Amino acid sequence: MLNFDYQNPTRIIFGQGSTSKLSRSVPPKARVLVLYGGGSVRRNGTLDDVLAALQQDGERHVAEFSGIEPNPTFETLMRAVQQVHEEQIDFLLAVGGGSVIDGTKFVAAAARLPASEDAWSILESRGRVIKDALPFGAVLTLPATGSEMNAGGVVTRAATHDKISFSSRLLYPQFSILDPVRTYTLPARQVANGVVDAFVHTMEQYLTYPVDARVQDRFAEGLLRTLVEIGPDAVARPEDYDTRANLVWSATMALNGLIGAGVPQDWATHMIGHELTALHGIDHGRTLAIVLPAVMEVRREAKRDKLLQYAERVWDIRDGDADARIDAAIARTRSFFESLGVPTRLGDYQLGADAIDPLVAALEKHGMTQLGEKQDITPDVSRQILQAAL
């Protein structure tokens, strides 16, 4: 096991009806800005419930900021920062999925940046310039990214198509309200994307090389098996409470730092996927379904031991020689994604070999030239991965 330093202070308030606990979780005299995306939280009643809950124990100043995009942009978020300053906001409340929570983290950091510092430096430094942040909480509506219980985010600069991650220990939500019922009205496509996202988050922290970290391996395998068991039902039966509860908790646990503590981590699938979103507008979760099977194929030697463990413990594949078991595990992974309605090939998005050079160039531009758990996924290897994803 590798050494690690783990702390996650976020309070999780989980279950049906938990929005009613919101008022006790937000500081009593806070001036609150509620941030959300499009009209869905307005249409499905979540926003009304949140606004009512905030006033439950006495009047509060509550403002709203809407229009945070699925891949939140620096440009939009800077308008929220301006509103924070104008209205002297001192608490942020994200109502939405990973994009809204990621965006709220950026606003929390940017609002407390010294005036001398350009907010873009948060992204340029991947969060290292953050020395202070507004406190914030979240009401989760879309299980996928884990942003509700971690301290990272991803923001895109619309002008340049740069999609950049950042993190800081100051960016854990103070609390997150996770009510599975809030997810019932999600489009099936977003649920499917969320299952893939949680699955690939787990794989990025699991499918590397063995370091005899047995608890972490078992926990990761438990999340993967759970997602395999519930994934199709989560998409097909939106109002099955326990299925959605298991999806929500799996997605949160997949990226709250716990399963990644003390083990090597990969993240190449995410970094290559980010360029597919930035250049071609493919949903984040869907980019992962394209890239992961190709990573497994191209990296089968470097990941051999863990691929065999994954085949046995997640898919019960025990027959055949080692290579056949690895082939079967990759095929099962691909067909799991496809069973959710998520395609796994660049060709499914009308992207051919000519799309690869610009993607590799974008990786190079963003410094993504030494990816993977051994930092040996060079631009050439990324090219092989994209070719395997055609």
Place this chain on the structure above:
Amino acid sequence: MLNFDYQNPTRIIFGQGSTSKLSRSVPPKARVLVLYGGGSVRRNGTLDDVLAALQQDGERHVAEFSGIEPNPTFETLMRAVQQVHEEQIDFLLAVGGGSVIDGTKFVAAAARLPASEDAWSILESRGRVIKDALPFGAVLTLPATGSEMNAGGVVTRAATHDKISFSSRLLYPQFSILDPVRTYTLPARQVANGVVDAFVHTMEQYLTYPVDARVQDRFAEGLLRTLVEIGPDAVARPEDYDTRANLVWSATMALNGLIGAGVPQDWATHMIGHELTALHGIDHGRTLAIVLPAVMEVRREAKRDKLLQYAERVWDIRDGDADARIDAAIARTRSFFESLGVPTRLGDYQLGADAIDPLVAALEKHGMTQLGEKQDITPDVSRQILQAAL
């Protein structure tokens, strides 16, 4: 899945050499009281390392309190509270196992109790009177109780043999340093007890009835399988780093609140076990090895579904009818404990049927008359359990 409210703010600094990070974790100007048990941390060098690390970044006021017993007593701990007041201590550092950390939690709470309040009220109220506590950290030397990452403790009143648990959200350690090397010099008996303790903590939160909490079940099963895999080696090969690392992390994860969030919990084994320690001085872990197999036997109908799941997922028992599989799972559990050198019968401690009445009377005295996940373990059922443990 049941609703839950989960938060665990303790920072875990894990791995070989992590004591060197102590100085950065204790507030710079704190007046520190280091609390420990007997001479073992002095003999094996841990205490010297801790004291040196505390002075690493400049001189600090550091006092010591030694003599916290394996089942820490109210009487001893009140002497530590007095020292806290006399020396104006404002930070506590526990160096030891669960008893030292539990005792430190009690001291942290008692030191900040209003003068009008008797410290015994902390135990009488099971922690509800706690409104403030001194901050504290821990350097763990014995993997077992999970106290290093939870907010509970158990304290005994020597005069009356009352062994009482308490908890408060104010009693999470600010940090815990978990260096597996610190466990190398433990006696084999304490390591074996620790394996049993972690195993039974997991079972108390797992072996109840199904609520379709798949992540929690998989995580619990992962801890149980890990303990089964590493237990014998943890006892037999004290200097195998990865084995001890896996034991330490399993024991911490077994009782930090995570696997118990959103599921029913039992704790009857612990409550009955506490009376065995209080009346007969049997080590805590060893009492659990006596009581758990008897609980599984007596409660086999109430726990039927989970017993079958446990048989299959932890022990790979798939053949035979349901009752045969349950019998096999109980037998495997018993022989696992015995393979560690931990006996599983009252008779192994020269206790016979005549010991049962006083134990049941003690449970009644302590209000333990509705134990178990359905509160239906009455004193009569506890009697049956003790009879099954003869």
